[in-house]
Amino acid sequence: MNIEITTLADTEVSCANCEACCCRLEVMIITDTGVPDNYIKTDRWGGQTMARLDDGWCAALDRNTMRCTIYEKRPLICREFEMGETECIAERAN
Numbered sequence: 104m105n106i107e108i109t110t111l112a113d114t115e116v117s118c119a120n121c122e123a124c125c126c127r128l129e130v131m132i133i134t135d136t137g138v139p140d141n142y143i144k145t146d147r148w149g150g151q152t153m154a155r156l157d158d159g160w161c162a163a164l165d166r167n168t169m170r171c172t173i174y175e176k177r178p179l180i181c182r183e184f185e186m187g188e189t190e191c192i193a194e195r196a197n
């Protein structure tokens with residue numbers, strides 16, 4: 104019985120057991136939500152994305168808590184990326 108409960112908990116889709124894998128994706132900034140400039144990378148054509156550090160994760164991610172440090176100002180794409188949706192499941196599988 105305990106084994107079944109443990110197995111269920113381990114496979115449950117939750118940001119708490121994911122290590123923020125979606126925060127390693129390229130995040131385009133398409134609306135102004137107030138992301139601080141130091142987290143924005145601008146390409147030669149003026150396109151803006153969230154900057155990522157050498158470890159691959161978004162620069163705005165707290166590496167200790169694996170939580171977004173600019174949650175209230177996070178880009179639209181981050182707001183629309185929902186836990187448990189198809190893209191989330193795909194990223195977890197990767």
Ligand code: SF4
Binds near residue numbers: 184
């Ligand atoms: S939304 Fe999905 S992929 Fe992103 S941290 Fe949460 S569980 Fe992981």
Ligand code: SF4
Binds near residue numbers: 153170177181
């Ligand atoms: S802005 Fe926040 S939610 Fe969006 S990728 Fe960066 S850390 Fe993740």
